Amino acid sequence: MTPSEAADWIVVAAPVLGAAVNLVFQIGLVRLRGEWLLGSSLMVAFVGGALVTLAGMAAVWLSELPSLLDGIGLTITALAVYASAGFILFALVNLGETSLRVQMIDRLLQNPDGLRPAELLALQSDDALIEVRISRMKEAGQVRVVGERLYPRLSTLFLAAAGISLLKRLLFGHQAGRTPLN
Amino acid sequence: MNVLIAGTGLFAASFLTHVILWRIRVPRREWLTLLLVFAALPPLALTAALNWPRVPVFDLAAPRVVLVVFLSGGFGIVYLILFSALQADSPTLTMIQLIRSHQATGITEDELARSSVERGYSRVRFEQMLRDGLAKQVGQQICVTPIGRRFASIVLWNRRLLGLHRASRVVTSPKGG
Numbered sequence: 001m002t003p004s005e006a007a008d009w010i011v012v013a014a015p016v017l018g019a020a021v022n023l024v025f026q027i028g029l030v031r032l033r034g035e036w037l038l039g040s041s042l043m044v045a046f047v048g049g050a051l052v053t054l055a056g057m058a059a060v061w062l063s064e065l066p067s068l069l070d071g072i073g074l075t076i077t078a079l080a081v082y083a084s085a086g087f088i089l090f091a092l093v094n095l096g097e098t099s100l101r102v103q104m105i106d107r108l109l110q111n112p113d114g115l116r117p118a119e120l121l122a123l124q125s126d127d128a129l130i131e132v133r134i135s136r137m138k139e140a141g142q143v144r145v146v147g148e149r150l151y152p153r154l155s156t157l158f159l160a161a162a163g164i165s166l167l168k169r170l171l172f173g174h175q176a177g178r179t180p181l182n
Numbered sequence: 183m184n185v186l187i188a189g190t191g192l193f194a195a196s197f198l199t200h201v202i203l204w205r206i207r208v209p210r211r212e213w214l215t216l217l218l219v220f221a222a223l224p225p226l227a228l229t230a231a232l233n234w235p236r237v238p239v240f241d242l243a244a245p246r247v248v249l250v251v252f253l254s255g256g257f258g259i260v261y262l263i264l265f266s267a268l269q270a271d272s273p274t275l276t277m278i279q280l281i282r283s284h285q286a287t288g289i290t291e292d293e294l295a296r297s298s299v300e301r302g303y304s305r306v307r308f309e310q311m312l313r314d315g316l317a318k319q320v321g322q323q324i325c326v327t328p329i330g331r332r333f334a335s336i337v338l339w340n341r342r343l344l345g346l347h348r349a350s351r352v353v354t355s356p357k358g359g
Contacts, residue, residue, distance in 0.1 A: 008245035015252070031345040038346075073183030077253055080186075084256025091263045096341045098274070100307040105316060105326050105334040114323030121304050130298045133274050134291055143281055149288030152281050161278040164268050171204045171268075 007064035014056025014078045019085035022049030026089065039140075042093060046086050053082040100129070185246050188231075189253025192224040196258060199223060213314070216265065220258040225251075270310065273303050 001009075025045035033041050057075050095102055107123055108115060115123075134150075137143045142158070144151040152158055200219050209215040228250065232242070242250065267275060280297055281289055311317045316330030326334075341347075 005243060005245065008243060008249075012245050012248050012252070027343055027345075035346055069183050073186040074249075077186045077189060077249055080189075081249070081252045081256050084253075084260050087260050088256075088263070092337055092340045093344065093346075096337045096346065098272075099337070100273075100304060101270070101311050101316060102334050102337050104308065104311060105330050106338060108317060108324065108326040109331070109334070109338075114320060114325040116322055117308065117319075117324055120324055121308060126299050126302065126304050127295070129273060129303060130277070130295050133277060134294065137274070137277070142278070146288060148290050150281050150291065150294060151288045152278070152285045157274070157278055158282065160267075161275045161282065164264070164272075164275055165279065167264070168268055170201060172208070173205060 003064045007060045008074075010056055010060050010063075011074050011078050014053045014060075015082035015085060017056060018049040018051075018053030018082045019089070020049075021052045022046055022086055022089055025049065026093070038093070038097075042090060046090070049086060050079075050082060053078055184242060185249045185253070188228075188242065189250045190257070192227055192250065192254035193257040193261075195227060196220050196223050196254075197261065212269070216262060220262060224254045224258065228254075271301070271303075271306060273298065273301075276301065 022045050025048045026042060029041035029045055030038060057078050060074070061071060104120060104123075107120060137157070138145060138150075140155075140157075142153060142155045144153045196219050200216065203209065203215065203219070228247070232247070277294060277298055280294055284293075311330070312319065312324075314329075315327055316333055317324050317326050319325075
């Protein structure tokens, strides 16, 4: 194996190792600190994994110096692969916290003989669901509260909502207006 | 830089195919079509490009091909997750949209709750769950299907790994905590 090939394999290994560190940190921190600090634990774990990925890339730059353009391209690629893996790990946790479908299936798994539609729907109160989400948005500072009124605030969530809305227009065109996220 | 161009290029080709197909007509089996576009198209295109000597950007050594697969595959999975939020009409994102549409005057919690309740999130999700084959009606009862079990098992297994409580703990009373 040439030094150049070895350096390329380090680039492959860096985000994989970073994602593994992210997962191990997630497990350790969430178990240690409990679910009340879930968000910050996930963030710390993500940063830990990113540092490992960057360390791997630093080793490539120091051992087998690629051309500047190639080095930049490989570094962006390694970070993008790591960020994608980080997002997937985050989405797995987030689905368990917020996905109604996962919650309904979990209920059904606890009742192997099945549930009547009314029983299943009664377990999921829309009022409670909405109240929980409003509280979360206020606590996370994702909305601005003035008196009794809520105003939008620039946040990752608002950008995500704008992005999803744009994507909906792109995919469905005029039909996007028929859905709530228009 | 070739790896970055090839990886994002493959993802962009899948995304473009997806947009064109959906603009022509939204497929009846959306998820199957999406999986074909994002999981089958990039490997096929990559195999073809690697065997096509006149495409210099794809003249790559083995570890760089792995990186291209990681990059386009990672972007593809992230996109599928985002698409599920779009398709499922996420309650949080819908509420954010409602607040955004009242950005001049603001909206009270009661108004927001009323507008949101009208959408009937639980019923919509329940119907989606049956339509997507995650659960089925057997007589009077709703039972989970093997697909539904597999879909939820990854998430539930991850929760057990993290030492978190079960997913199904949504309160049934607004003041229930």
